[in-house]
Amino acid sequence: MINKTGKVYLIGAGPGDPGLLTIKAKECIETADVVVYDYLASAVLLNYAKNNAQIIYVGKKGGDHTLTQDKINLLLVDKAKQGFDVARLKGGDPFVFGRGGEEAQMLLSHGVPYEVVPGVTSAIAAPAYAGIPVTHRDHASFVSFITGHENPSKKDSSMQWDVYAKSNATLVFLMGVKNLANIVKNLIKHGKPSDTPAALVRWGTTARQETVTGTLETIVDRVRQAGLKSPAVIVIGHVVSLRNELAWFDKRPLFGKRIVITRARAQASGLVSKLSKLGALCIEIPTIQIAPPKDTAPLKDAIKNIKKYEWLIFTSVNGIKFFFDTLFDMGHDVRVLGHLKFACIGPVTKQRLKDYGIISDILPKTYRAESVIDAFSSVQIKNKKVLLPRARLARTILPEELTKMGAMVDEVIAYETKLNDEDKEYLISLLENNEIDAITFTSSSTVSNFMSQLETKNTKQLLKNIVLASIGPITSDTARSLDIEPDIEAKEYTIQGLVTSLLAYYESKSK
Structure with missing residues (x-):
């Protein structure tokens, strides 16, 4: 072979x-x-x-x-x-x-x-994200990329300082933070005007981006005062003066806010994407893990006997995922559900069901009893057989209210929410070093599991200056039961609602 x-x-x-x-x-x-x-x-x-x-x-x-x-x-x-x-x-x-x-x-x-x-090279992208075009018809018609890593003071240096100093090109030095003083000294020594605009962009294009501007005369002191270190790109030329006008990336409403995402990693992408687009630095520390139940027999039995049910109710996208995964694994498809009516708790769950080609008949917007009653008031639910596939240890309001209305409810475990503490030490380190601005909680289990990881710590002190954001009243109630008070509670109990509330909170603080 x-x-x-x-x-x-x-x-x-x-x-x-x-x-x-x-x-x-x-x-x-x-x-x-x-x-x-x-x-x-x-x-x-x-x-x-x-x-x-x-x-x-x-x-x-x-x-x-x-x-x-x-x-x-x-x-x-x-x-x-x-x-x-x-x-x-x-x-x-x-x-x-x-x-x-x-x-x-x-x-x-x-x-x-x-x-x-x-x-995409940082030589172009980092300045662009800082609002600095490396070329501009009124300022620079060409650009030079130069290594800043070579020691400019060594005798056999290949650096052509006289060329750089006399050129009208934008000069972009990569890997040159440690040599900044020597770069500036050599440019001025060879004739570059000391009032030439200069900028350093650290961690360009990321939520950690920092930009320091000045002139060749002032930039070294300003960088030292700002504590700016590598990795950073150095930009020298008149195009730097355009930053005040063209800066966009670091003007986004949540720019640089360090926000912890406690949601399960498999589900976090939507929240991370929305917050990142607003400029936030998202730190994923999932406190829960979504997994199939240890015993899948009850769910499989319910699917085998699906014909006896008249309603199928989903309370989360997880319930939908694990129900349909099991359905398909058993060799069935959605045609076996054709006789059923459907209900979903919340608009996101409704949309996820629609992804499978099924439109929900009923939409209680929350778990609250009055919401369930209102949603089912227009349909005949008495004496109807209802299948409710959901999480282990789920809240009891829904089956209780349906039973009061006369429905015959079968609850089956479709998935389990488990504690995930693999990032516990990392989380504690971030909290102790004041490296978190906000923490988001998207369910009661994210709150309780988060707090369980801090049980040996002074929680009040660790969370003292951190904004706590809850997706809704049920999650907020769980937080209060654990002796923490959310600063933010989403008005719409969805991921988008949580993002909107975070945005409103920080915008109000900036006024």
Whole structure:
């Protein structure tokens, strides 16, 4: 048997914003057997990797190298020689100060096939997100990308300071924060006016982005005062003066707010996406895990006997997911449900049911008794057989109210909500170091499981200056029972309602 040599894809992972990844790069990550990523490649991109892919971190920062470049080169060759396709994720673009050329030469010398997938370089993207166009008809007609990593004071420096100083180009230095003082000194020494605008953009295109502006004369002191460190891009030229007019990214309403998402990881993407678009830095610390019940027999028996039911009621998207997963696993499809009427608690659950081609007949908007009564007041529910697939330890209001109306309700466990405390130490560290601005709770279980992780701590002190946001009154009541008071309660008990309430809260604080 001939061993097939894998292919290596040298991929530009972009400047930090996961949305700037190219479609081709995403496709390469999805099919790769091995993903090798560095310090500046967003970890979010690893979510695209297939479940059995080997993930290898080879980050290098500030002299702290997980692997040297030579060892990274050999790692790529070795994995490809074993027959694996490798996605090599490099921050920005692999051929713009990314040493992608060196990796390509090593692969070529060992007969390993490769492809280069260009990425959005931080040299352009970071200034753009700071409101600084690197070219502009009135200010600069060309741009120079320059390494800031070389020591500008060394005798054999290849830096052409006289050319840079006399040029009208925008100068963009990458990896130059530590050498900022020398870069400024050499530009002024060779004739660059000291009042030339300058800016540094740290963690460009991410919610952690920081921008410091000044002139060549003032920028070193301002960066020192701001405590700005790498990774950052240095921009020098008259285009920097446009930032006051064109800044957009850091003017978003939740920009830089560090918001913890306690929802189950599999369901968090919607909330993360909405908050991220508003500028928030979302920190996913799921306190719950959604899982099938240990005993699936009751749900399967209910599905086998589905003909005896007249109503099928769902209280959450999880109930819908696990019900239909079981239905399909048993070899059925939605046609076996054709005789039923449906009810869903809340508009999001209703929409999820519609994804399966079924429109809900009834829509109680909340779990509150009056909402259930109002919703079913217009239909004949007395003596009707109702199937209610839902979570273990779910609230009892719905079956109680339906029973009072004369319905015959069968509750079956479709899923379980379990404690997830795998990020407990990380959570406590963030709280103790004041690195959280807000925490969102999307259900009673997220609150109770969150608090259980802090049971040995001074909770009042840890949460003292943190905004607590609840999705609705039931979740708020659970919080109060645990001796914490939500600062925000969504008026509409949905993810969008929670986001809207957070936005309103911070907008009111900024007035």
